Amino acid sequence: MTEPEKGPLGRRRGRGARExxxxxxxxxxRDQGISSTGMDQLCAVAQVSKRTAYQHFTSKDELVAEYLRRFDPHVMPGVFDRTDLTPRERLLAAFDMPASTPLCPYIAAAVELHDPRHPASLCARDYKTAIAARLSETAREAGATDPEELGEQLALLLDGASVRSRVLDRESFPTAAAIAAVLVDNAVPVDAAVPA
Structure with a gap:
């Protein structure tokens, strides 16, 4: 039987260090950025030793990438997996963000790290590609004449609203939602059949 892990002060911490x-x-x-967060501070908040942290993550880069991979692994399931909404309503629900929504962590990581080959940058790119794909798939279900184009437009609008909200410190998603409604109305013919 293995001994329970001990924290930096020698106290028994049990399992769950990774979490x-x-x-x-x-x-x-989220609160102070990736670059401003040192491993010493992170270990203190997590109540683990640096040795334990590096047993779970071989580098801070690996930790940042795993943090992003776990942030939204199913790509907005609270929007795209809803069966109580029509495809058109799901497209617009993507813009229904609370006023307290922080800057998208994928955007924040990609901007802060400056390295397109960094593992976190690759995670951010994969996530943003997945968002556009889910929007395009939903646009196709809604009957859009060019679902890929509409998906890309809506993805760009989502990212723009996230950044603008953060930079100006004011809510931008309601305006983005109004623009999204116009884009969807222009892309989806009135007589488009909604699949069962």
Whole structure:
């Protein structure tokens, strides 16, 4: 039987160090950014030793990538997997963000890291591609004449609203939702059949 892990002060911590590290990363990366968060601070918040942190993640880069992979692994299921909404309503529901929504962590990581080959940048690229694909798929279900184009337009609008909200410190998603409605109305013929 293995001994329970001990924290930096020698106290028994039990299992769950990996989850505490990821929880601390989520909090600190969101609140102060990736570059401003050192491993010492992260370990203190997670209540683990640096040795334990590096047993779970071989580098901070790996930790950042895992943090992003776990942030929204199913790509907005609260929007795209809803069966109570029509495809058109799901497209517009993507813009129904609460006023307290922070800057998209994928955008924040890609901008802050500056390296397109960084593991987190690759995660961000994959996520943004997946969002556009889900929007395009939903646009196709709604009957859009060019679902890929509409998906890309809506993805760009989502990212723009996220950044603008953060930079101006004011809500931009209602305006983006109004623009999205116009884009959807122009792309989906009035007589488009909604699949069962």
């Amino acid at each position: 505490r590290i990821l929880g601390a990363a989520q909090q600190l990366f």
